[in-house]
Amino acid sequence: xxxxxxxxxxxxxxxxxxxxxxxxxxxxxxxxxxxxxxxxxxxxxxxxxxxxxxxxxxxxxxxxxxxxxxxxxxxxxxxxxxxxxxxxxxxxxxxxxxxxxxxxxxxxxxxxxxxxxxxxxxxxxxxxxxxxxxxxxxxxxxxxxxxxxxxxxxxxxxxxxxxxxxxxxxxxxxxxxxxxxxxxxxxxxxxxxxxxxxxxxxxxxxxxxxxxxxxxxxxxxxxxxxxxxxxxxxxxxxxxxxxxxxxxxxxxxxxxxxxxxxxxxxxxx
Amino acid sequence: xxxxxxxxxxxxxxxxxxxxxxxxxxxxxxxxxxxxxxxxxxxxxxxxxxxxxxxxxxxxxxxxxxxxxxxxxxxxxxxxxxxxxxxxxxxxxxxxxxxxxxxxxxxxxxxxxxxxxxxxxxxxxxxxxxxxxxxxxxxxxxxxxxxxxxxxxxxxxxxxxxxxxxxxxxxxxxxxxxxxxxxxxxxxxxxxxxxxxxxxxxxxxxxxxxxxxxxxxxxxxxxxxxxxxxxxxxxxxxxxxxxxxxxxxxxxxxxxxxxxxxxxxxxxx
Numbered sequence: 001x002x003x004x005x006x007x008x009x010x011x012x013x014x015x016x017x018x019x020x021x022x023x024x025x026x027x028x029x030x031x032x033x034x035x036x037x038x039x040x041x042x043x044x045x046x047x048x049x050x051x052x053x054x055x056x057x058x059x060x061x062x063x064x065x066x067x068x069x070x071x072x073x074x075x076x077x078x079x080x081x082x083x084x085x086x087x088x089x090x091x092x093x094x095x096x097x098x099x100x101x102x103x104x105x106x107x108x109x110x111x112x113x114x115x116x117x118x119x120x121x122x123x124x125x126x127x128x129x130x131x132x133x134x135x136x137x138x139x140x141x142x143x144x145x146x147x148x149x150x151x152x153x154x155x156x157x158x159x160x161x162x163x164x165x166x167x168x169x170x171x172x173x174x175x176x177x178x179x180x181x182x183x184x185x186x187x188x189x190x191x192x193x194x195x196x197x198x199x200x201x202x203x204x205x206x207x208x209x210x211x212x213x214x215x216x217x218x219x220x221x222x223x224x225x226x227x228x229x230x231x232x233x234x235x236x237x238x239x240x241x242x243x244x245x246x247x248x249x250x251x252x253x254x255x256x257x258x259x260x261x262x263x264x265x266x267x268x269x
Numbered sequence: 270x271x272x273x274x275x276x277x278x279x280x281x282x283x284x285x286x287x288x289x290x291x292x293x294x295x296x297x298x299x300x301x302x303x304x305x306x307x308x309x310x311x312x313x314x315x316x317x318x319x320x321x322x323x324x325x326x327x328x329x330x331x332x333x334x335x336x337x338x339x340x341x342x343x344x345x346x347x348x349x350x351x352x353x354x355x356x357x358x359x360x361x362x363x364x365x366x367x368x369x370x371x372x373x374x375x376x377x378x379x380x381x382x383x384x385x386x387x388x389x390x391x392x393x394x395x396x397x398x399x400x401x402x403x404x405x406x407x408x409x410x411x412x413x414x415x416x417x418x419x420x421x422x423x424x425x426x427x428x429x430x431x432x433x434x435x436x437x438x439x440x441x442x443x444x445x446x447x448x449x450x451x452x453x454x455x456x457x458x459x460x461x462x463x464x465x466x467x468x469x470x471x472x473x474x475x476x477x478x479x480x481x482x483x484x485x486x487x488x489x490x491x492x493x494x495x496x497x498x499x500x501x502x503x504x505x506x507x508x509x510x511x512x513x514x515x516x517x518x519x520x521x522x523x524x525x526x527x528x529x530x531x532x533x534x535x536x537x538x
Contacts, residue, residue, distance in 0.1 A: 039433060044423040068426055098455055103507055110444065111451035151440070152449040154313040157337055164308060164436050171420070171437055175379065180421040182380035186367055238372055 020116060020126040020173060021047040022166060023085045025141055028133050030055040034065025034073060035163035036130075041069035043170035044177075048076040049085040049127075082129065082141045089127035091119055094145035095165055096137045097158070106148045113172030115147075120177075128169055133162050190240040197242045202229055204246055208253050289385060289395040289442060290316040291435060292354045294410055297402045299324040303334025303342060304432035305399075310338035312439035313446075317345040318354040318396075351398065351410045358396035360388055363414035364434055365406045366427070375417045382441030384416075389446075397438055402431050459509040466511045471498055473515055477522050 022040050027033050027050065034057075037048055050057055063070045079085035086092055093116065098106050107115060116126050129145060131137030142148070151160065151168050160168070193201075206225055209215045215224060237245070291309050296302050296319065303326075306317055319326055332339045348354035355361055362385065367375050376384060385395050398414060400406030411417070420429065420437050429437070462470075475494055478484045484493060506514070 035430065035433075038430065041426045042422045042429060042433075067430070068428065100457065103454065103456060103459070103510075105452060105454045108444075108449050108451050152444065152447055153311045153440075154443070157310045159337065160311060161304065161307065161336075161432075163430075164304075164311075164433065167433050167436060168440055171422075174423070175377075175421065178421055180377050182377050183374060185372065185374045187372060188369065190372070241372075 019045050019047065019120060019177075020128050021049050021085075021089060022170065023049040023051060023079075023082070023127050023129050024053065024162070024166075025051045025082055025085075025129060025137060026054060026132050027057075027130075027162060028054045029162075030057060030059045030062035031065040032133060032162040033057040033076075034062040034067075035161075036166040037062075037066040037072035037076070038069040039163050039167035040170055041072050042167070043174035045170050045173070046072050046075065048072050049079055050076050051079045051082050051085050053078070082144055086127050086129075086144060088125060090125045091116075092127045092129065092145045093147050093149045094129040094137055094142045095149045095151075095169060096131060096142055098148055098150055099139060099142055102139065102142060104142070104145065104148045106150050109149055109151050109168050109172040112147075112149045112169065113174075113176035116173055117176035130162060130165055187238060190238040193237045193239045193242045197239055198232070198237065201232070201237075201242050201245055205249050208249055212253060288314050288316065288389060288446075289397050290318050290354075290358065291439065292318040292320060292348075292351070292396050292398050293322065293431070293435075294320045294351055294354075294398060294406060295323060295401050296326075296399075296431060297323045298431075299326060299328045299331035300334040301402060301431040302326040302345075303331040303336075304430075305435040306331075306335040306341035306345070307338040308432050308436035309439055310341050311436070312443035314439050314442070315341050315344065317341050318348055319345055320348045320351050320354050322347070351413055355396050355398075355413060357394060359393045360385075361396045361398065361414045362416050362418045363398040363406055363411045364418045364420075364438060365400060365411055367417055367419055368408060368411055371408065371411060373411070373414065373417045375419050378418055378420050378437050378441040381416075381418045381438065382443075382445035385442055386445035399431060399434055454505075456507060459507040462506045462508045462511045466508055467501070467506065470501070470506075470511050470514055474518050477518055481522060 022036070022045060024033065024036060027036075030053075033048075033050065033053060033055070040046065040048060056062065057073050057076055062073055066073050077085070093107070093112060094104075098104075116128075120126055128149070129137055129141055131141065149169055151158075151165070153160070202225075205228070206215070209228075215221045232245075235241075291305070291314060293302065293305060296305075299322075302317075302319065302322060302324070309315065309317060325331065326342050326345055331342055335342050346354070362376070362381060363373075367373075385397075389395055397418070398406055398410055400410065418438055420427075420434070422429070471494075474497070475484070478497075484490045501514075504510075
């Protein structure tokens, strides 16, 4: 999943001025602020807000960890309190395990992606709160949020690294704002073979298998032919691959033979 | 999203022997192997395979980075080649940008989660390949895979940290194997108020607003009442909160008054 196309414009996130603000409350490690910035920018988010960070988010360590996303760190805002960081926000989600003593709606990150994208399209300014590495968000911070986002994880080991928590939420946001094809097969200059091309290949192959003797047992021939056809069908061959296979069959059958090789075992190293 | 319940059993991943194997091909940094192990275990995966890692995956740095998931590192297998690491696998996905010169089906991580979970349920042994930090998977490795998994990311900055790539794919796998409610509101010992309780609150509030004079402009009264009711409806109050609000109304109206305060501005600090 590496590879950045520097010729492309960075995503302009929805919601005016950079999509949801990612608010890190009292983050402890500069490196985590850097990797969180990287995860944000991977998902087209640029509005990072730091509430009383414990280390310098512009230190060499933080900038190195942010990799190509140092601009996110450099433009990050510093705030004295979570309230200050949220002042201009209209809808706020807190990422945390569901609190025991507060009644808040809990969304999965996937559901949150869809819901927040919908709100952003309606120009609602969104903030997403992430807590301290060790202890998460305090109840006071959670109380400032409209909803909770909780990622379903291995119940025996659900403690996420800060940047990984940011990534999961930002990734689902980004997916919800993009139309991605769930499955695609990019053919480039070729295309899927049509059935006529495939049938000609079957005819060619079966003719040669007949004449070389592979299909000589009369009663087994029909099922062998069907099986060979089935496996080639399943391969969903392209037109180019069909042409290649014609060549393979011809060369195997009529190509140069070196009788000095034991052709049955020489391919094994 | 912190908090691990140590009383709970770790997830037994599907597919026999730990769900998909996560195969890191020539990972460079011990720390990344540790954080990848953590991301795996967050998502219930335990079968880590390392193809010629450049650093020691049992070093102090790696173990520290794995946080509570050091068992995953300790049980990781070492392999001389990608082929060796895949030998017992029946279906293999390679995580990479779509290759230009090979025709392979490309899945989003979300789609891959569903497809791989389906295969794992049918006891197909799955492997997922992740490439080197700097350069990703080589074409030779990609050629060993049945499908490609490509995460749709900011086209101007799509380079993911290794552990983050592992997290995105493992997270989608885990979601596909779990039935998570997209949205939930856990009520604990209370429950949503019923409409009778809500109507009694409206009556109480409106009676007091009438007697204190807030609703004294006759022609505005109906719309004011409707607006107040609308905002309380929208709050989706619990039975407990309705009782609290009865108390709030009563105390505001009849509670102790200290005429020494300017009650209109004293709440502002």
